[in-house]
Amino acid sequence: MAVIDVFAHVLPPKFLAQMNAIHPNVLANFPYMKNDLLTDVAQHRSSLPTAHQQIISAVNLNPEDFVDPDQAAKLCRSANAEIAAMVRDNRDIFPAGVAMLPMNNVPAALQIIDDQVAGSDALVGVQLFTQALGQPVTAEAYEPVFAKMAAIGTPIWLHPVFDMQKPANNLTFSWEYELTQAMYGIVAAKYFRKYPGLKVIVHHAGAMVPYFSQRIKYIQTAEDYADFQKFYVDTAILGNPKALELAVDFFGIDHVLFGTDSPFGIPPVGPTAVIEQAVNDMAITTAQKQAIFRDNWQALTA
Template identity: 25%
Template sequence: MSGRIDVHNHLIPPRYQARLDERGLTAGGLPAPAWSEDLALAAMDAHGVETAIVSVSTPGVHLGDDAEARELARHVNEYAAELAARHPGRFGFFATVTLPDVEGALAETAYAFDELHADGLILLANVDGRYLGDPEFEPLLAELDRRHAVVFVHPSKLPGPAADGIPPYIADFLLDTTRTAVSLVRADVIRRHPNITFILSHGGGFIPFAAHRLAMTMTFDSGRTVEDFLADLASFRVDTAQTSSPTSLPAALEFFGADKVIFGTDWPHASNSGVAYFTQRFAEFDLDATTRRTIEIDNARALLPRYTALHA
């Protein structure tokens, strides 16, 4: 075991999966992978992960009804907290909330942090086509800023129909992440709420490759400069899930810097073979020992101090 802290690791409580099955819902077109406590621990051991910060993937808990979403969020979060309590140091969790139900999300945020001691929140990149910079979500963002919260941002199904033959998880997820990051920057959330730490999934989508184009084109209807937009885009943290390749990882390190790149696997949705593929690419990547430890352990410890003693 290498002592890695994995900030992109999913759990699938059986009752939650049953609700998705009832409605024929999937995680962006992916069939439900097998998940259990024992399978999760075995995968962690196989991939050198000492601590997994688990979260529920897309489609989240709001399946069309506010009351159901509140009940399901409470169940999922208590399930995650109990998992963490049974395995101190092996599991933490990012709590799920009820967006677009903002009132419910505020209530669940308070419960998750104050009673369950969550490590942060997971927010989907878009909710019914509304991205995270939408003014409707401002009360939640203000509360998360007050709490100096860590927010893990996970892509979801793009608004509009999927392209024939291209399930959302293949390419759309990367665009969804990029869209919500641009939404947060254009709405000035990054500067209004500097105490929120956003972690973007999958290396930040297209941002490392397209940052200068994104920043330049954002100036077309703004009085801000390219440099302003680049600084805001570079302020995000990103995980390495499905990003540790010879083409993607150098771009993420170049644009965000090693101090903002955090280890992630995307298990079990990435599958054991998928996680093994990218974890092996990461192991083979030419990094000095200090940078490797920074990505695998220290950046997560800086954001999640409860794990500092465990990964000293």
């Protein structure tokens, strides 16, 4: 049976060409995105270990950072159609994809969810980032997206971005802090209680939350502590079985899913082998490892 990686990235080539037409050399500020594995499906395919499948989501080249609301909506629709086509043409390695949303155009984002995600055979959720347009993802303007996703029972993938108001951003620690703050914001806004069907898959094993679970328990309310445990998390921390065991201890075995952040993290093809080994080295049962590798994903999307 295949291992399913729930958090792997692509950069749809037609979408990239559209962005380059609007802003020539658009990747100048994103050198890590200059990776052929993001855009070339044949190379991407050859980089995958045997019996591995990936749920694909776009890298954080977000149209709302570059264009007006109408253009952003059109670009997201086009990119989503391209991701869906990548899935349909490569079902053996890409069983599903994740949609982009124009966060400078929330009405259009809600319509995209209705048109391209709800009931789709290819797009099984949406990706949100910890911030959009300099505002936290839990800003009031973005709440309708959470409500809509809860209503259709389809997951949100939560990915970090830098807070550009901070002067010392770095990839080692900043993204984990931003994820943690976004999780706190979702809990503080009581979204899990307001929208009981809400499902959020958090990148990087839930960031700081498992390590600081007892601070959460004793500083925050029992209700908030329980809400933190409602997140789903992936395994994308570049190894470290003991840290992954903390994630399982806090979120529960059924809320931890195999995810790698490929092709990023460990050149040249990503950290899949390292993270798979880390899961295999965890002090958990064989059945629990199988839950992480595949069964939890199937249950989440059943």
